Amino acid sequence: QSALTQPRSVSGSPGQSVTISCTGTSSDVGGYKYVSWYQQHPGKAPKLMIYDVSKRPSGVPDRFSGSKSGNTASLTISGLQAEDEADYYCCSYAGSYAYVFGTGTKVTVL
Amino acid sequence: EVQLVESGGGLVQPGGSLRLSCSASGFTFSNYAMHWVRQAPGKGLEYVSAMSSNGGSTYHADSVKGRFTISRDNSKNMLYLQMSSLRDEDTAVYYCVRESCSGGDCYLHFDYWGKGTLVTVSS
Numbered sequence: 238q239s240a241l242t243q244p245r246s247v248s249g250s251p252g253q254s255v256t257i258s259c260t261g262t263s264s265d266v267g268g269y270k271y272v273s274w275y276q277q278h279p280g281k282a283p284k285l286m287i288y289d290v291s292k293r294p295s296g297v298p299d300r301f302s303g304s305k306s307g308n309t310a311s312l313t314i315s316g317l318q319a320e321d322e323a324d325y326y327c328c329s330y331a332g333s334y335a336y337v338f339g340t341g342t343k344v345t346v347l
Numbered sequence: 348e349v350q351l352v353e354s355g356g357g358l359v360q361p362g363g364s365l366r367l368s369c370s371a372s373g374f375t376f377s378n379y380a381m382h383w384v385r386q387a388p389g390k391g392l393e394y395v396s397a398m399s400s401n402g403g404s405t406y407h408a409d410s411v412k413g414r415f416t417i418s419r420d421n422s423k424n425m426l427y428l429q430m431s432s433l434r435d436e437d438t439a440v441y442y443c444v445r446e447s448c449s450g451g452d453c454y455l456h457f458d459y460w461g462k463g464t465l466v467t468v469s470s
Binding site for chain 1: 382384391392393394397399404405406408409442447454455456457458460461462463
């Protein structure tokens with residue numbers, strides 16, 4: 238399984254929106270509705286932000302949203318806040334217990 | 348409170364072996380599929396291994412297949428990763444990860460992560 242492709246970095250000012258893309262293939266992102274997104278602050282463990290493409294776990298602010306079209310999933314952060322500065326990883330189920338993560342995107346709040 | 352605590356990491360020479368352990372608490376361990384995910388220093392997340400709740404099904408990424416073995420002891424609430432023939436590229440923080448499950452069904456995403464244990468493969 239090759240890693241899903243994410244932009245290396247995105248940035249935005251407080252209050253703005255940023256979108257992170259996650260491109261895979263029909264064997265992973267395009268083939269399943271099981272795309273999840275994880276936030277990781279430096280030196281910390283990843284935290285689940287979005288699952289099943291667009292669902293938010295309890296406690297995750299509604300300014301985080303997810304979507305998918307074809308082989309590409311996206312995470313949008315609306316109303317960017319300082320604490321959103323972190324690395325973000327997408328992850329897709331790829332069948333037969335296999336999962337594949339994205340290459341990771343660093344979000345910078347200007 | 349759900350807790351996943353990894354242990355067993357350390358410095359090992361290339362070609363050596365190491366066994367990682369993950370102690371789980373705060374939930375009914377035997378009801379959950381469990382996974383190992385690793386992260387090389389300064390790099391992204393890499394999926395390593397999975398084991399179903401009853402231990403009947405396993406998966407290992409191609410990068411570790413034949414060298415790593417995942418196992419669990421539901422009576423002790425423990426998850427393990429036996430690593431052998433270690434290579435420089437296995438150097439990483441290894442996370443123990445719980446899959447979201449409920450009522451016998453699992454939902455193909457990861458809801459709790461441990462803090463990780465560092466494995467360094469170097470001569």
